[in-house]
Amino acid sequence: MSRLETASKPRLFLALASVSMLASTSALACSVHGADTFDSSITVQNELARDVALTEWRGLVEMGPDISPCARTDSLGLITVTKMKQLSLVRYITVDGQRYPAYGWNSASPLIVFRAYKSAAASSNTPTPLTANETNRYTATTSKISVGGGEYVTIRMHYKLFSRGGPMNGVESNILKAYTYRAGGTDKGNIEHTLSLAISIPRLTCRLDNVTVALPDMRASELPVVHSDAGTRQFQVMMDCPSDRVPVQLTLNDAGAATNTGSELTPSAGSTSKGVAVQLLRDGKPVTFGETWKHSNVRAGANAIPFAARYLRTGDDLSAGTLEGKAILRADYQ
Known part of the structure; x- marks a missing residue:
């Protein structure tokens, strides 16, 4: 007896390959x-x-x-x-x-x-x-x-x-x-x-102008006693400022004697008169040398600082001659 044998069917084996994708993030290291x-x-x-x-x-x-x-x-x-x-x-x-x-x-x-x-x-x-x-x-x-x-x-x-x-x-x-x-x-x-x-910041500065005041010639009879005065003359020192409201303080000193705290100028070298001095006034009153005051209402441009000068008899012995005195006006800025 014969047997007919047929070839077996081929079998296909599929191997499933899996790929694992691991997601990762690389964080930026934000260092502050x-x-x-x-x-x-x-x-x-x-x-x-x-x-x-x-x-x-x-x-x-x-x-x-x-x-x-x-x-x-x-x-x-x-x-x-x-x-x-x-x-x-x-x-x-x-x-x-x-x-x-x-x-x-x-x-x-x-x-x-x-x-x-x-x-x-x-x-x-x-x-x-x-x-x-x-x-x-x-x-x-x-x-x-x-x-x-x-x-x-x-x-x-x-x-x-x-x-x-x-x-x-x-x-x-x-x-x-x-x-x-x-x-x-x-x-x-x-x-x-x-x-x-x-x-x-450099301070703002004002410019002070020099001024010369000539008092009139006087006779001795016009200064009869000690402390009598005569020949009053008004004058102004001009101050030029770059701006309104510049904070200025003024000080007046006797150029001939820094320690003078009165109102009469020390006679300059060459003065020949005796028993008389030049007295300075501000606001109608004798000044106090070395005293500081605030100049108010400063305006841009020219500012007038008013003063007056006069003769003041200082002693019993009065003799004619020439008389000169000098003052220094100083401006300080805050």
């Missing part, structure tokens, strides 16, 4: 830390007009705290200016088309504005004004500043000085600080900005 320190000791003009720029923007330009690349969604938190209790908000000034709060140290100091300055490798430099905290007279903040996009970014604080309007005084060296924080909390790093600033 460093210091932005700028020392500045400058001299600016005593500009009398209001809101005139006294400096360009000043601060670190090329160097500064470097922020390592951050994710696109990252931003810095508020830059908060602190430790500025010596400053007070005065008014707002428009700078480069943006509104800035301007602060002052005192009622006669220049004004200062601040900005945060961001630069990155592939983006343009971006200034951001610091804006005033209306509930606190000496703090200011910026809006959030984007630092995302995988770039190295630097953030620096700049300042600019403006005239207050009217005569100004300088500012002694002082330190102002600000801090840049990561969004989400101060525990994620910060940049400390420190500005050490001293401002010198």
Whole structure:
């Protein structure tokens, strides 16, 4: 008996290969830390007009705290200016088309504005004004500043000085600080900005003109007794000032005797008369040499300071001759 055997069907074995794709993200280490320190000791003009720029923007330009690349969604938190209790908000000034709060140290100091300055490798430099905290007279903040996009970014604080309007005084060296924080909390790093600033301002000065006063010739009979006077002549010393409200104090001294606190001038060398002196008066009364007074209502241009001079008999023995005395008027500026 024969058997017909057929070939067995081939079997196909499929080995399913599985590829496991493990997704991973490489987070950008957004590190915010460093210091932005700028020392500045400058001299600016005593500009009398209001809101005139006294400096360009000043601060670190090329160097500064470097922020390592951050994710696109990252931003810095508020830059908060602190430790500025010596400053007070005065008014707002428009700078480069943006509104800035301007602060002052005192009622006669220049004004200062601040900005945060961001630069990155592939983006343009971006200034951001610091804006005033209306509930606190000496703090200011910026809006959030984007630092995302995988770039190295630097953030620096700049300042600019403006005239207050009217005569100004300088500012002694002082330190102002600000801090840049990561969004989400101060525990994620910060940049400390420190500005050490001293401002010198030349004082406004007025020019005093010399004046010579000639008293009339007198007869002895016109000065009959000791302390009698005669020949009074009014005169003015002209003072030219660059501005209204220049704070001027005046002092009159006897040029012949610095310690003289009376009102009669010491006779100059060459004087030959006896028993008589030249007496100076202000506001109708004998002056007191060495005494200082404030000259009020200073105006830009010529200002007249009125005085008078007269003969005063000082002794019993009176003899004719010539008589000359000199006084020095000094102006001091606050």
